[in-house]
Amino acid sequence: MATPILPPLSAETPGILRRSVAPAPGIVHLGFGNFHRAHQAVYTEAAIASRGGDWGIIGVSSRSSAITDAMHAQDMLYTVVEISPEGSKFSTPRVHTDAFVAAQEPQRVVAVIGAETTRIVSLTVTENGYTYSPATGSLNVSDPDVQHDLANGAAPRTPIGQIVRGLQQRARTHGKPVTVLSCDNLADNGHHTQRLVREFASLLPAGEAAEALQWIDANVTFPSSMVDRIVPATTDRYRSLVAEQLGYADQIPVPAEPFTMWILEDDFIAGRPAWEAGGAIFTDDVAGYEQLKVRLLNGTHSLIAYLGALSGAATIPDAAGIDYIEAAARRVLRDEYLPSVTVPGAVDVDAYEEQLFLRWRNSALGHRTSQVGSDGSVKLRQRIPIPALEMLDAGAMPHYLALTVAAYLSCIAPLRGFDPGNHANAMQDPARGTLQDLAERSSSGRDLAAKVLGEHHLLGDELATRESFVRRTGELIDIIHRQGPLAAANAAAESTSLLPAQTRSIR
Template sequence: MPPTSLPRLGRTTVPPHALGYRRPPAETGIVHLGLGNFHRAHQAVHTAAALAHTDGPWGILGVAGRSTTVARALREQEMRYAVVEISPGRTEVTVPAVHTGALVAAEQPDDVLDALAAPGTAVITMTVTEHGYTFSPRTHGLDFDAPVVRADLRGDAPPRTTIGQIVRGLQRRRRAHATPVTVLSCDNLVGNGDQTKRLVHEFAEALPAAERDDLMPWLQSAVTFPSSMVDRIVPATTDVYREAVAARLGVRDAVPVPAEPFSMWVMEDRFAAGRPGWEHGGALFTDDVEPYELLKLRLLNGTHSLIAYLGALDGRETIPDAIARPFIADAARSVLHDEYLPSLTVPADVDLDDYVRQLFDRWGNSALGHRTRQVGSDGSVKLRQRVPDPALLHLRAGRMPHHLALTVAAYLCCVAPPPGFSPGPQAAAMVDPARERLASITGRAPLGSRAADACGVEAVLASGLLGDGLTEHPAFASRIAELIGVIVRHGPAAAAADAFGAVATADARAVGAAEGVAQAAR
């Protein structure tokens, strides 16, 4: 911890050279739901750069869900915090200074709704993770079976879901002044703008007739939902980063944010009531965000998941420690090049070789030390966005995606380990909303015993873990089960070797078949 004798970071104690935006924003134009590290190291930094270029009424009011830690610290520090940009070659500390306030929705629900309804609020942004959208894994629509969703629809208490908060805030806005507004998702969902619009509209359609009829026409005409892709590796805050701020700025910061140097933001330019000049902060605007989304969700996030699960099972605390293991690096290259890459179209302005090289450099950033337990958490929601479509593409073409199967096998060994198998402390520390449910399934059909493996994995897939499509391919479940058995009996390195060997065998057979066809033709 930094010495307590140092002054606390604030408006008068922050060194001017560290400020990302030198004038405190006087007006709030953006309300952001999800006051976590990612928002503070990504959207806030891009906004500071935009305002440094062109001033405007674009201060950010941050809203935490339930935790008071960050919001309280920001208030004590007069909305100042540091971003510690770190790589093996250098460390740079900056203070974005673009927040105008910090609320906690669980404690100040009316204030949150008033902020969403305020006439000066032109953009509502959100980073609440995939889990925060309360959608059904099967339909991708709003999960009307969830008690918290039903409670928000009844409206007899302040809304607790993100979608409920947005709709109730938009209701107040409609009744007060009906000015246009944009809702911008910054989470890792394919078509996150369309997905958010669908959930908001489904919630509104489920309201009582009088409320629905008042809200829906305005919602259709005055509220836009552009899609976006966000990319930056942002680990959890530790004392290492507090000490870095103390050493470089001479102040105490309770909530600094570590981040890698790389940052990317791609958006559709469909804003109903204006926006900051984010292009001056490095953001890219395009009419088609999906290729960038898929590039990131699969090549970065999908591969990242495999690295995290194999690394955790191998006892590696951090992603750099994991990717330094040759068998994990080889598995990462295989799943990226052979299984994810064929499932997407690379945007024309992206140099693929350079992009992939950067990915491995980013994963190997030993100075940052992103933890396997953090990357591996919430896999039941994340993998549903990453694995099914590429896996189905290969399965329908008659190819077994061995490394996608390895991803699922390693995930299940981490969060729902077979009885008698210990995945290690890194895996045990992963947080996952489906952990208990999956454990109850694998407990009924213990994974790791040869006779029950395929049945157990089929039961897991039938539970909706990866949607419905993969349940039609029992061979995929069998392959996952085989790899679980290898992990349990021989460890993750043996499972990666098994997956790689199966790919090599399949390739050899394909070459042999092609040569046979060519010889017959001659």
């Protein structure tokens, strides 16, 4: 049954979303996509409703104007469609004051970050948006856009460049402090963002760099956070649902699962909304929750997506409903990811696991395997190396982590003659071209794994030295190509976890 929780429609323009008063801006959000609109915006709506405050959000899209154009046409409103097998619930956050596209108005990005009214700059730009080198974790100074931003202060292209140039404007004008809040799936995302901002600032001309760094260190905080909510892409299905149930046209409704979580470090130098009114948790142990999310949830989610795509499953619920995929997902979660996680005391691991599988089985949501499997070259580097290395150092082979990598490479860079299917082919990945070139020059799965992991260092320098893991990944690629993903999962299940003593520490 549909449960609308909406402002009244305007009598002058029936069937169109309208509001009477917009909140005053206090937040600039970079990465104005579906996730932000179904997550941070919802918490901010609850915060303002509970305790007030000038916390309106200016949304900044990177390149596409699809959402910003629709937001302006709809008086900065949209519908969040909460989807579950029991029915749908609807809400309309009323927190956005403006929206624009950074690529079209780069100077304006600097201006709004530098504005005296801005107290928080938040980000959901994906891991790839931070323009850092996965191999080192440092700013990728060879990136053409980073080089452009270092040379051109007025019209930066990258989020890190935009932030630094905006902070410089604050320092030169009113000098008021501000918080930079990363909401992306990066390990220790607050400190990681701070490091990239400082690295960028340090590369400015000497006098300019010293001034910027001194001001940033004294006037900017970078709290860490962990966000969690499954938010699929907008489709005509959700547009039609809103029109049928609520009687108005919304071009950009956001579908989302009922579950939502936000864990934050409470380090906001210029104040913050009362996000706890929406259920946000403030704690000193963000890292523990982050490990749960990045490894148990995201890592397992990746395996489900890649095995599912290779098995012809269009959605995560379809994939999670396949017996062998569920079994593999439970094994990688319990046996290989969990031992590497320091679980927060408030978390019941058994209940957390069952909750994850309930979320993944939400057939009403229909999260696509191609969406979850995209950008694996960046995501897997955040998820796999630490638990894999810990197991290898203990003398055990992480077969299911190797299976995750093998399934990923089979989707993104299959060997000649192997078709991974439409869902795998629809996955987007910044390294697809490079990996496909390596696959073209590989004679087998073992050869491909050696090139990608051992020579290209896709998962980092340390794991590249572990010949046993590289070899096992290659073996599983060959099984996928010759016998299919089910056979590869069975091979992982049947294998012994102990490594021969002489191969326990290959460096």
